[in-house]
Amino acid sequence: MDISERKIVDDLLLSYQEVGGINRIDSANLPSRPAIATLCEDLLQILFPGFLETEAIEAENLEKETAQLLSKIAIALEKEIKRSVRLLNEVNLKVKDPKDLALDFLSELPKIRGLLRTDVEAAYEGDPAAQSFEEIILAYPCLEAIAVQRMSHILYYFGIPLIPRMMTEWVHSKTGIDIHPGAKIGSHFFIDHGTGVVIGETCVIGSHVKLYHGVTLGARSFQKDNEGNPIKGIKRHPNVGDNVIIYPGATILGGETVIGARSTIGANAFIMNSINEDSLVALSEVEHEIKNKRNHKEADGNG
Amino acid sequence: MDISERKIVDDLLLSYQEVGGINRIDSANLPSRPAIATLCEDLLQILFPGFLETEAIEAENLEKETAQLLSKIAIALEKEIKRSVRLLNEVNLKVKDPKDLALDFLSELPKIRGLLRTDVEAAYEGDPAAQSFEEIILAYPCLEAIAVQRMSHILYYFGIPLIPRMMTEWVHSKTGIDIHPGAKIGSHFFIDHGTGVVIGETCVIGSHVKLYHGVTLGARSFQKDNEGNPIKGIKRHPNVGDNVIIYPGATILGGETVIGARSTIGANAFIMNSINEDSLVALSEVEHEIKNKRNHKEADGNG
Amino acid sequence: MDISERKIVDDLLLSYQEVGGINRIDSANLPSRPAIATLCEDLLQILFPGFLETEAIEAENLEKETAQLLSKIAIALEKEIKRSVRLLNEVNLKVKDPKDLALDFLSELPKIRGLLRTDVEAAYEGDPAAQSFEEIILAYPCLEAIAVQRMSHILYYFGIPLIPRMMTEWVHSKTGIDIHPGAKIGSHFFIDHGTGVVIGETCVIGSHVKLYHGVTLGARSFQKDNEGNPIKGIKRHPNVGDNVIIYPGATILGGETVIGARSTIGANAFIMNSINEDSLVALSEVEHEIKNKRNHKEADGNG
The missing domain is CATH 2.160.10.10 (Hexapeptide repeat proteins)
Incomplete structure (x- = not known):
């Protein structure tokens, strides 16, 4: 490393000391953006089994694959919840154990699937260009946006910081649809185009x-x-x-x-x-x- | 896996049985989203050779590399067409063989290149901020959106389900530009900014x-x-x-x-x-x- | 390769000869889109250390990791600048050596960090939904968009072609926010939602x-x-x-x-x-x- 590069590194290190609030050095980990992205993808896969993978799921493997994916999600979610609840002040720290929170969240997934089924119906009825339920799940951005928001809303309701907004921002970046995790949304919800x-x-x-x-x-x-x-x-x-x-x-x-x-x-x-x-x-x-x-x-x- | 996780898996499996229409279990494969994404990227590469790779293409390798990429695309496209035409009812099943459809589509690419050349000209003439053709191909989202729509329009015209919309939705997610595969668009088409x-x-x-x-x-x-x-x-x-x-x-x-x-x-x-x-x-x-x-x-x- | 595929390849090769301006064969390399994407990601990491990685940075490793990342960025940026300045005509070719340009740019990063700190403050004060500085850095698209534009503006000011626009287009695709590198933007700048x-x-x-x-x-x-x-x-x-x-x-x-x-x-x-x-x-x-x-x-x- 030559002298000019050395000087830039020194200036950056000085800036890290002086300009606080926008670096996280030697402090607790925050929830990780790549980890939240993977979590969202895995959750969408468990909501729409066989749709987002390259190959369909065979019935005989369904139980095993569902159990494996759920375990993976539970471990990852618990880890990110642990990171996020450190931001809470002492009063709010009385929230549940991160593992319990993760399981409480996951036990809501069947109910969310029921709601998403109504959203798919609403899209089919609401857009003359829609040819099939399959097209809606594979090619309508609103479905991803609504699925992620419905999940983030549960974590928001549990009082977990950061993760719900990171989830909706992940899907905002993909779809141009920006729904805050706090919004309460009924069944049969459809957004056409969405940007x-x-x-x-x-x-x-x-x-x-x-x-x-x-x-x-x-x-x-x-x-x-x-x-x-x-x-x-x-x-x-x-x-x-x-x-x-x-x-x-x-x-x-x-x-x-x-x-x-x-x-x-x-x-x-x-x-x-x-x-x-x-x-x-x-x-x-x-x-x-x-x-x-x-x-x-x-x-x-x-x- | 502890009892709470076990119960969530059982509830999900029950939900897969009860809430139909949004899972694909033990049924024919659908076109794969990751496969369609790769297909779009490869097709853009064959339309704009040397632009989207890390290194330029040398003239002596051009024929070999073009042939290899075309073969790869033909195989992948045939596979996805096979998956999509299963959705057609019996009357429409009289469409051509998937391999023939893939080759018919690919033989349109030179004509599409001619149209895209007019689109690049239109962008250069239509935006005072554009400094060069290179800038338009490398940094104008409309060019990707139009290229993918012009290709998807051919597959749409062939009557192939799902794939055309998955292609335009792939580029909608990247660019914020949502053009349905069915739209008919003349030469010298320019969309500035696009979102x-x-x-x-x-x-x-x-x-x-x-x-x-x-x-x-x-x-x-x-x-x-x-x-x-x-x-x-x-x-x-x-x-x-x-x-x-x-x-x-x-x-x-x-x-x-x-x-x-x-x-x-x-x-x-x-x-x-x-x-x-x-x-x-x-x-x-x-x-x-x-x-x-x-x-x-x-x-x-x-x- | 059968005869139909062979014919398509021949037609494409003919099209590459006839339809100029949208292929780069046997000519100088252009800046690479994947390389510019990696550069943007690495630069964001050096601006917000510990935020975008999976794990926080420990204080004892900070100097070493900063030096390594800066070296990586300097090498990559010099390479892309070399590719882009070939597009300049002879008068403009009197610009500095690509390595000097890369270092001049990197030495501006501490100043940019100071500006971005004001942008984070503006977001916190400007949005009642914002709960913490951490949330803004992890989940507000404007911060990425502004950070990339502030950096691209310096390269634009240096007269470097293509790269500044490729950088802002990279972040436009992620956020739906399209700011030209030429725009001059003061401190404490906030864009809510942004699409x-x-x-x-x-x-x-x-x-x-x-x-x-x-x-x-x-x-x-x-x-x-x-x-x-x-x-x-x-x-x-x-x-x-x-x-x-x-x-x-x-x-x-x-x-x-x-x-x-x-x-x-x-x-x-x-x-x-x-x-x-x-x-x-x-x-x-x-x-x-x-x-x-x-x-x-x-x-x-x-x-």
Whole structure:
């Protein structure tokens, strides 16, 4: 190593000392991003057996393979939970033993499979382009996003830090769908296309709800405490009733906003107040200017 | 394995029996997602030789390396086609032999290279930030998205199930650009940035068309049959004429909507009716309220 | 290889000869996409030591591990710079030696760490859902996107072709956040959610700026030279002052557009003119039609 490289290393070491908070040296391990990624992949495999592997599973091997995969997941999850609960303060440390938490979580998987079956049905009924259940499981990003969120929601509910958000961020990176682990979502949930969807931490979504890409269920500007820090943990995001459809690019904001059951929200709508049940909300015939280019020079508007 | 884990495995096995449709046990293999991913990567390599490998290809090795890669692709594609055509019902089973289908597809690759060359030209002419053809192939997501869609469109046209959608979903995950394999797209096609673009199954797009990120060419609400299921296979998405430019966030819906040639659609426009040729469509001077904050308390509007 | 495959190979070889510009045969190597991906991962590891590995770094190993990783990065970066500068014409070839460029770049890393620390603070203060600095580094896509852009900006400033854009495109694919390496960005920068954000090459962004997903800081339609090619290298994108907040889906265009300090731009706003300091800009009570569905048949609007 020559002198210039040596100097850079020294400067970096100095920076590690001086600029705290963004390095983890000689401190407890945090949950590992590669480990959480593998965990998500293994969990999806146990939810949809035979779908995501290269070869189908033979019935005679099913019990053995399921037991092996479950053991692998239980060990990995316990390890990551141990790492994450170190971040809790002493009061919260009264949570259960990491191994018990891992098993409590895993025992919820059959129930989650039941919910995901309803999500697959909703996608098949909700998209004329869908040809089969198989296509939905193999080629619809929403299914992965919803499966991971439904699992992360259980860990979030257990009070486990970091891991739930790392799971939903893993699937956000793959799908462009960003659902916070805290959101409560009913059965038969379908998101078509999905890129750009954002669903906030305190949303409550009914059953048979369909969203398109680019829909935001977000917060209005949030309250700050006396020291100017945002107040955490209060209801900030909307509720959406049963059988609601929200078309692409619609933005719905605020913790007191409720979209009534059976309502339809049109594309690009912007809503900060509650909407009655059975409503149809659309941008009113938005005024577009239409000019003939031959009579005008080229106009602006670009990205 | 202790008793709690044993019970979870038993519950999962029971769930596999009871909640059908989302597992594939002891049944025919489906096309494999990892195999389709490798196939897409290999196909991109044969379309852009020397670009995506770590080392350039030497002329003397070109023939040998091309032949080897083509053989590898032909074998893998035949295997996945065999898996996918099992889903067809008996009438459709009259399709060709999987090996013939694979070779018919591969013989289209030179023609696709010709089209992609026009797409690279369109990107160079369409973006002032583009410095070279090399930059476009190495760093513009639209090129991958368009290359994969142009290939998947051929398999879609052959009537092969699942694989075309798995291919476009692979590239959607990488680029945020979601183009259905069914869409017909002319030469010199350019999408800048790309995240959030959605192009539906029955779109027909002319040549020299430029889109920006967040553009939707989608369906209006669709017809249902007497049993309440969506009617599949009808024209649901717009046509876009030659030399049209569509700016970011514009939403154009409906199977009867036609954007006339040489028209320009402004950012965030929302269109459900046909537009004449040579038109310039823009949100008319949208009314924005502008307040001075010093005279008002902070207002809302967040995500 | 049978006759049909042989013919496809011959047609491809012919296509490689005839359709130039999209193959690199027997020519100088270009920077390698897999190599740039590894470089980005290694650089993120040296910026956030102990965060992205599976195990934390022990203090006694820190110096050795930092030196090893830095050496690895220096060698890889020099190799890719050598490949990229071959594209420069003779005038620009007067740039420094690739090894010196690599070391000059690496010596900026401590300064970048200081900036990233301010970005982490901004995220913690800007999102009520953020529970800890650790969560931001492990699960907020903006941090990766900003870290990679801040590094690519230095290489862009050095005049190195291709590599800066390949770096930002690598992170665009992971996060949906597309920031051009040319953009100048102040301290304490936060992007929440991020999917669909586009920030153009000639943007200048102040400090303490917060953006939400789907925000575009883009160009208006650009000037062309006498031969009809876009004029490259002129100021095309907006400036954003200190302490500005821009809510989701807002589109701000044009090289002469300036958003004054301390202004707030509401969701879905569309701005092509400058905004005074301390302004609050919102779509004025957009007219939405609200109908009761029970009295009307289902209306349109879909994606």
